[in-house]
Amino acid sequence: MREFLLMDGYWAYVWSSWALTLAIMVWLIMAARRHHRRALLEAAQETEAPLPARAAVKELS
Amino acid sequence: MWLWFHKLGSPPHFYRTAGRLIPWFAIPAALLLVAGTLGGLVIAPADYEQGDGFRIIYVHVPSAYLAMFGYVAMAIAAAVGLIWRMKLAFAFAAACAPVGAAFTFLCLATGSLWGKPMWGVWWDWDGRMTSMLVLLFLYLGVIALRGAFDDAAKGDRAAALLAIVGVVNIPIIKFSVDWWNTLHQPATLSKLSAPSMTMDMLGWLLVMIVGHMLFFAAVVTLRLRGEVLLRERGARWIRGVDGRA
Amino acid sequence: MLELRDIAVARSERVLFDGLSLGLGPGDLATVVGPNGAGKTSLLRVVAGLSRAHAGSLQWRGRPLEPGDPVYGRERLYLGHQPGLKADLSVSENLRFLLELQGAGFDPEALETCLAPLGLGGLAHRPVRALSAGQRRRVALARMRLCGSLLWLLDEPLTNLDVDGQALVARWLDEHLAGGGLAMVASHAPLGTRHPGRRLEVALGR
């Protein structure tokens, strides 16, 4: 076990690259969820778009 | 077939389908990443030159792969969006950019962590690392350009055009950087490139790559749902969507 | 000649109005009216080809319009809020460029006769930066008069003009229409045209 953790003396590099990968993956997931949640919130706050007006064409002469 | 395509193209339908797809990406991704980690760190034999240090390859190479894949996917989506005026394609391009940029950064960071013990320095002006750095700048340009527009639709189109310009330039940049690198550096540092991989090492790398790809797909799909919502603000169907992500 | 079918116009992804259909033939004038924000400028920009319609189609001479259509480019004149004049160049240099850009010839004598009624008689070689807002507007009117386009798309042509200038716009519009031209004009104020031909009013907003 100890040998495994030491990684031939490269433990600092190997474990930190794994930790970094994990951290960025977790951050990506959280950011994506936050992004989605915020989009939902924004979409819900937005009052429904007013129906487009109709353009009336009138013959004057 | 066409009808199916059309149906998928409608935002509410796409939104629901994407939501159902996420677990199908996320669960295999988690399984493969755990398996690949175990395989790469425990089961695969140590490299006879680099010892256990070579194991960084299991996170470095997949992220390098995703960095490039992400940009190309973004550029293809951008082209589809510009040509067929598909809002969904723009949403996809917008969802890809930050995820691809994150993996480009990760590739640089793990490359640096690998470089320190092997080269003795944190950064080396090696051809592939330098190209990756330029790729990161290209990603940042696309993200910054999209963000600079007040009108989201205009930002989408501008960023899409930039992504296409970037993808045309990538081979040229890559070529020039490699050329520059071979001139200025004797090829003594090729250590990083290929620790002669045996099959039992390579297999786990494939597992990691597929795992990363699925992870990418899951995160991009999740972001894509958000982007679709942002582009459909004020549409009636959104009222029916519940708050679960 | 100009055909709008079921046009919907959007600004920042928000649909302002939809279902606008109208056809204009030689001698026809369409005025666009409506409150601020109703989409008058947006509509004219769509018809001009600067922006895309949110939905619907546009035809000129029976052919659907694509961005950069050269025939439409020559035959359509768009006068927006910004007249497209370079402040450092003189009136005649500016007009010459704009006319050559549109493929219309440049004739210095025609320019002189056109500038005179605009009150710009002696100013042809004055740089545009030295002109007032109303005078710049008049330079744009000179271009409208000289370019020989068939379709005039005018966005608030009366802005910054005095009474004389407004009367001149009306007179030139009348002459344009009488000569078989078409015009689509967005304006808050009545134009005061007298041409007896067909007149349409596009009312935007509720």
Place this chain on the structure above:
Amino acid sequence: MSGMLAAALALARRDLRAALRRWGELALPLCFFVIVLTLFPLGLAPERDTLAAVGPGVLWVAALLASLLALESLFRSDMDDGSMEQLVLSPQPLALMALVKALTHWLMSGLPLVLLTPLVAQAFYLPGNAIWVLALALFLATPTLSLIGAVAAALTASLRRGAGVLGILVLPLAVPLLVFGARATDLAIQGQSAAGPLYLLAALFALAVTLAPLAIAAALRISVD
């Protein structure tokens, strides 16, 4: 066809005239170029060997930054005064107009830089023949840079705060120019033939001159919309 050429010439004439009446703005990037070059010896050490070693790279980076400075104004005034709308609406092919604008811009910003370089290169102790290779390489690279830069300038033309973004967009795309240009200069300093990188620079120009106008035109349509 002749109308197209007449319009292209009219555009070039107008841009040249308008720019020459504001020659102070034209001189600004050149001043910037010279000042940046002055800063390097001050920041390093005025030893001839050091300066000769970093000279080519410094000259190239300074030229790159100076032309970046000039890019900002490429489409700005046309956007502000409405002439961009008229350009987009004109019957002339927009890609041709874009090409004319980019090359006119090069005449006023890139070419003076090329002409200035043999002079300022003296301050970096470059050998005589290398100076001419440097000037030739810049002569081949700056039009490409103007074209690439015009794409980015067109994309950011409608942005109020576009200047910061412009740098991020242009500089990564300029990497090949920097690599080949600096390499050509290096070879010349070592007394070798610089033909290889010079050909590559010419090839990049050929590529840019065919593709960039299309991208600029597309970007301008987006910006005007």
